[in-house]
Amino acid sequence: MTWRRWFAGLALAGCAWAAACAQQRVEVPSLDLRAGAPLKLAGYWFAVDGTGRRPAVVLLHGCGGPHGRDGELSDRLADYAAWMRVQGWHALVIDSLGSRGERETCTQRSGTASVKQGHRRRDALGALRWLAARPEVDAERLALVGWSNGGSTVLAATNAGLREVTQSPVNPRAAVAFYPGCSFELGRGYRPLVPLLLLLGEKDDWTGAQPCLDLAQRAGAKVQVEVYAGAYHGFDSEAKLRLRRDVPNGVSPGQGVHVGGDPIARVASRERLLAFLREQLQ
Numbered sequence: 001m002t003w004r005r006w007f008a009g010l011a012l013a014g015c016a017w018a019a020a021c022a023q024q025r026v027e028v029p030s031l032d033l034r035a036g037a038p039l040k041l042a043g044y045w046f047a048v049d050g051t052g053r054r055p056a057v058v059l060l061h062g063c064g065g066p067h068g069r070d071g072e073l074s075d076r077l078a079d080y081a082a083w084m085r086v087q088g089w090h091a092l093v094i095d096s097l098g099s100r101g102e103r104e105t106c107t108q109r110s111g112t113a114s115v116k117q118g119h120r121r122r123d124a125l126g127a128l129r130w131l132a133a134r135p136e137v138d139a140e141r142l143a144l145v146g147w148s149n150g151g152s153t154v155l156a157a158t159n160a161g162l163r164e165v166t167q168s169p170v171n172p173r174a175a176v177a178f179y180p181g182c183s184f185e186l187g188r189g190y191r192p193l194v195p196l197l198l199l200l201g202e203k204d205d206w207t208g209a210q211p212c213l214d215l216a217q218r219a220g221a222k223v224q225v226e227v228y229a230g231a232y233h234g235f236d237s238e239a240k241l242r243l244r245r246d247v248p249n250g251v252s253p254g255q256g257v258h259v260g261g262d263p264i265a266r267v268a269s270r271e272r273l274l275a276f277l278r279e280q281l282q
Contacts, residue, residue: 022046022047022081022082022085023044023045023046023073023078023081024044024045024046024047025042025043025044025045026043026044026045026092027040027041027042027043028040028041028042028043028092028094028123028126028127028130029041029126029129029130030099030119030122030123030126030127031122031123031125031126031129031164032119032122032123032126038126039099039100039123040099041094041095041096041099041123041126041127042094042095042098042099043092043093043094043095043127044066044073044077044081044092044093045090045091045092046081046082046084046085046090046091046092046093047085047090047136048085048088048089048090048136052136053135053136053137053138053139054088054089054090054136054137054138054141055088055089055090055137055138055141055142055143055281056089056090056091056092056131056134056137056138056141056142056143057084057089057090057091057092057142057143057144057145057277058091058092058093058094058124058127058128058131058142058143058144058145058172059077059080059081059084059091059092059093059094059145059146059150060094060096060120060124060144060145060146060147060150060151060153060154061074061077061093061095061096061097061146061147061149061150062106062146062147062148062149062150062151063104063105063106063148063149064104064106065095065097065098065102065103065104066093066094066095066097066098067095067098073093076147076236076237077093080145081093083270087274087277087278089143089277089281090131090134090136090137092127092130092131094123094124094127096115096119096120096123096153097115100114100115100119102114102115105149106244106246106247107246107247107248108248109248109249110248110249117152117153117156117184118156120149120150120152120153120156120157121153121156121157121162121164121165122164123153124144124153124154124156124157125157125164125165125168125170128142128144128168128170128171128172129168129169129170131170132170139170140173141173141281142170142171142172142173143172143173143174143175143176143277143280143281144157144158144172144174144175144176145175145176145177145178145273146176146177146178146180147177147178147179147236148178148179148180148181148206148207148233148234149180149181150177150180151177151178151179151180151181151207152177152180152181152182152184152185152207154175154176154177154180154196155177155180155182155185155190155196155215156184156185157172157175158171158172158175158192158193158194158196159185159188159190159191159192159193160191160192160193161188161189161190161191165193166193171193171194172194173194173195173280173281174194174195174196174197174276174277174280174281175194175195175196175197176196176197176198176199176273176276176277177196177197177198177199178199178236178269179199179200179201179204179206179207179209179233179234179235180198180207180212181207181211182198182207182211182212182214182215183211185215186211186212186214186215186218189218190215190218190219191219192219192220192222192223194222195222195223195224195276195280196219196222196223196224197223197224197225197226197272197273197276198212198215198216198223198224198225198226199226199228199236199269199272199273200212200213200225200226200227200228201227201228201231201232201233201235201262201265202227202228202229202230202231203230203231203232203258204231204232204233204251205232205233205250205251205252205257205258206232206233206247206249206250206251206257206258206259207233207250208251209227212225213225213227224276226268226269226272228262228264228265228268228269230262230265231262231264231265232258232259232260232262233257233258233259233260234259234260234261235260235261235262235265235266235269236261236265236266236269236270237260237261237266238261238266239259239260239261240260240261241258241259241260241261242258242259242260243256243257243258244256244257244258244259
């Protein structure tokens with residue numbers, strides 16, 4: 001599907017493309033417990049109109065959380081959620097940070113963040129259970145899609161080497177990670193539970209591409225990889241490239257990281273994402 005045809009589809013979508021028309025605020029129980037009870041995650045639900053059970057996708061935010069500066073759902077997540085809805089797939093965004101009293105973890109040093117991947121993995125698995133229980137969702141056609149720290153969550157929630165993952169009564173059929181940090185799951189021997197697509201920037205100096213390439217090579221045929229030449233972290237956005245000196249982590253800790261969109265990679269990665277999900281969720 002070409003980018004031009006994709007935009008043509010938007011013209012026919014009408015209110016389906018407007019986040020304000022589509023989204024519903026919900027509470028989603030995590031598998032993470034607080035005082036013996038599931039932690040309630042704030043969520044945004046984008047349901048497809050009509051009857052019948054349809055596929056559904058969980059969208060997992062990065063270290064900046066799911067909200068923009070105005071406190072509303074970020075343009076990126078609202079855009080992707082509405083785009084999923086246009087394809088005929090329900091979409092769910094969950095907030096792993098605000099639900100735990102955090103706004104962002106980008107400026108926290110590695111290993112010191114209060115919200116860890118174990119927490120986020122249990123959030124993702126809880127979101128899948130929530131989806132599977134809904135009458136309008138086809139529980140056999142679920143997917144996880146995450147960005148950066150959320151992409152790392154995708155890996156954590158699909159690692160067949162973890163008992164919490166393999167014993168989950170609900171698993172996705174497919175998973176996609178945009179520029180994730182792969183070092184941790186690589187170090188503990190990542191084994192893909194389901195087909196996984198990694199979308200990486202060649203020049204990413206925040207979550208470098210090489211550990212993900214190593215992970216894919218070791219994991220085998222279930223992991224597909226696309227590396228976009230000249231692209232940095234956040235290549236699928238429309239933001240201008242900038243240096244974030246407030247981020248203490250990255251390929252060269254203390255030197256800051258580059259973040260910004262790349263027009264060619266943005267178009268190509270969306271087309272690749274769409275093709276992969278269509279193949280896996282058909």
